[in-house]
Amino acid sequence: MRLCYVLDVIGIKLRGYLKERAYTTPWVLKEIKNELLSEAVKGAVAQGLLRVREVRKEFLEKAREEARETGDLASLSEADLSLIGLALELREEGEEPVIFTNDFSIQNVASSLGLSYVAPPGRAIRFSAKWILKCPECGIKIPLSSDLNRCPECGSPLRRVLLRRRLLKDRGDLSSV
C-alpha cells in the first residue's frame, strides 16, 4: 500500500502536500477564502503536488452513514464528509490514506471507519466516542440514527448521551508519522 494524504484546509495551510502524495476535494477548496492561500493552492496543483479529486457518491454516502452512527453528522460540513469519502475511495483503490485535519468530528468518524489521520499538535482526539439517544425518565436507549426526538415509552424528550469512549493509541499525532 502506498501512503498518501487527504488534506483539509488546515492540512493545506500547513503545506501537508509537501510531505507525501496529497489529495483534497473541490468542496474543501471552496472553503478557502484567503486569497494568498488560494494562490498557493493553485501553484501546488499546477506543480502536481496537490491533486483535487471529486468523490464518488457511494463513498460520500458511506461517510454520511458512519457520521450518523457516531453522532457526528450535525457537526460535519459537505467538505468534511467529502474528505472522509475520498479517504474511503482511496483505500478501496489500494492506497493507504491519512486524513490531515484538526476537526474532532472528522477524526472520530475516521477512527470509527478504521481510517488513519494526523492532526496538528494538540488537535488530535485521544478518545473515539459513540453517541446514543437516551430517555432521562425511563432510561430507554435508541440509536442516534433514528428520527425520534421523544421517548416511545413515556414521551419525554430524548437526550444525546455518550454510549462509550474508546482510548485511541498511536493515532493522530503528527510526531508519530
Ligand SMILES: [Zn+2]
Ligand atoms: Zn421514557
